[in-house]
Structure formats: structure tokens, C-alpha cells
Amino acid sequence: MQVIELIILAALAAVVLYQLYAVLGRRVGRGPESLSPQPAPPPAQEVTRLTNPALEAGLAADGLAAMRLRDPAFDPSRFLQGSRSAYQMIVKAFADGDRDVLRPLLSEQVMTGFDAAITEREGKGCTESVEFLHTPRSDLDSIEVKGDFAQASVRFLAELRTRSKGPDGEAVDDRRTAEIWTFERNLKSRDPNWTLIHVDAAEA
Numbered sequence: 023m024q025v026i027e028l029i030i031l032a033a034l035a036a037v038v039l040y041q042l043y044a045v046l047g048r049r050v051g052r053g054p055e056s057l058s059p060q061p062a063p064p065p066a067q068e069v070t071r072l073t074n075p076a077l078e079a080g081l082a083a084d085g086l087a088a089m090r091l092r093d094p095a096f097d098p099s100r101f102l103q104g105s106r107s108a109y110q111m112i113v114k115a116f117a118d119g120d121r122d123v124l125r126p127l128l129s130e131q132v133m134t135g136f137d138a139a140i141t142e143r144e145g146k147g148c149t150e151s152v153e154f155l156h157t158p159r160s161d162l163d164s165i166e167v168k169g170d171f172a173q174a175s176v177r178f179l180a181e182l183r184t185r186s187k188g189p190d191g192e193a194v195d196d197r198r199t200a201e202i203w204t205f206e207r208n209l210k211s212r213d214p215n216w217t218l219i220h221v222d223a224a225e226a
Contacts, residue, residue, distance in 0.1 A: 148188035
């Protein structure tokens with residue numbers, strides 16, 4: 023009889039211990055590691071979100087959405103870095119009269135205008151060089167998709183020092199410029215590069 027009672031008591035003790043472990047073993051509340059904020063996984067539609075959300079807020083939502091629909095990898099921040107490099111390269115090449123550098127970066131129409139200005143300068147026996155006093159500022163004004171082509175307009179603000187030489191001597195000119203450059207890209211082409219198709223003056 024005592025043996026049976028001991029077996030029953032042992033079984034009851036095991037059940038009680040298991041229930042205690044089931045309750046105490048669970049993590050109740052927040053442990054030390056849970057105090058550190060854990061970033062939630064981004065929604066699928068935000069995989070290509072900007073590093074600067076304020077930039078996205080300033081763009082036409084439909085234009086950016088249309089661009090991402092055609093090119094999910096499009097990153098406006100990265101595009102601005104590339105357009106700023108292209109801007110500096112084009113400005114310097116134009117001053118140097120370097121048509122070989124300009125030609126692949128410009129549309130045929132823009133190249134025609136640049137070439138005419140360079141030819142006129144050369145005809146006067148003048149040379150020119152330019153340097154940027156500071157890194158130009160670039161802001162994405164708008165972006166839109168027209169058929170198979172994407173167009174993005176970038177506002178550039180720059181401080182330049184131009185040195186020109188000619189029959190009348192040498193001159194140095196420091197000036198501040200503000201322009202809106204529109205770039206275009208064929209979305210069906212494997213070539214990821216953008217081409218400058220238009221230049222407009224802008225308010226500084």
C-alpha cells in the first residue's frame with residue numbers, strides 16, 4: 023500500500039514540477055535583449071526606398087512610381103551622384119573644347135549647340151578653363167516616364183572660376199550658376215547611362 027502511495031505522490035510531484043517549469047520557463051515581459059529596438063523588415067514595395075526620405079517626398083509620386091515600375095533598381099540618390107559627376111565632366115569638357123568627351127554624354131541636339139559655341143570660341147582664338155570652387159549642389163526636380171524613355175530633371179547650383187585667354191589678354195571670372203538639366207534614358211536599352219537632352223537657366 024505504501025509503495026502505491028509513493029508512486030502516486032511521485033507522479034503528482036512530477037506533474038506539479040512540469041507545470042511550474044512551463045510557467046516560469048516562459049519569457050514573461052521583456053528581457054534585456056528585447057529592450058533594443060529591432061528593425062522591422064521593410065515591405066516589399068520599399069526595397070528601393072531612398073536613403074533620404076525627404077527626397078522622395080519632393081518628387082511627383084506618379085513619376086517615381088512609374089520609374090520604379092519599369093526599373094525597380096532605380097535609386098534617386100545614386101542617380102543624383104551620377105548626374106553630378108556628369109555635370110562636372112560636361113562643364114569642364116565644354117570649357118576645354120573636348121568634343122570626344124562631350125559626344126557620348128549629350129543628345130545630338132545639345133551636342134550641336136555645344137559644338138557651335140566651341141567652334142565660335144576657337145574662331146576668335148580664345149581658350150577657356152574652368153574649376154569648381156565647391157562641390158556642386160544637385161536636387162532632383164522631377165522624373166517621368168514617356169513611353170520607353172525616362173526623363174529626369176536635376177537642378178544644379180555651382181560656384182565656378184573661369185579663366186579665359188584670347189587676343190585681348192587673360193580674364194578670371196568667379197560666378198555662381200543655377201541651371202536645370204534634363205537627362206533621358208532608353209528603358210528598353212541595356213545601356214544604363216543617361217543622356218543630357220536639355221539645359222535651362224534656373225533661379226539661384
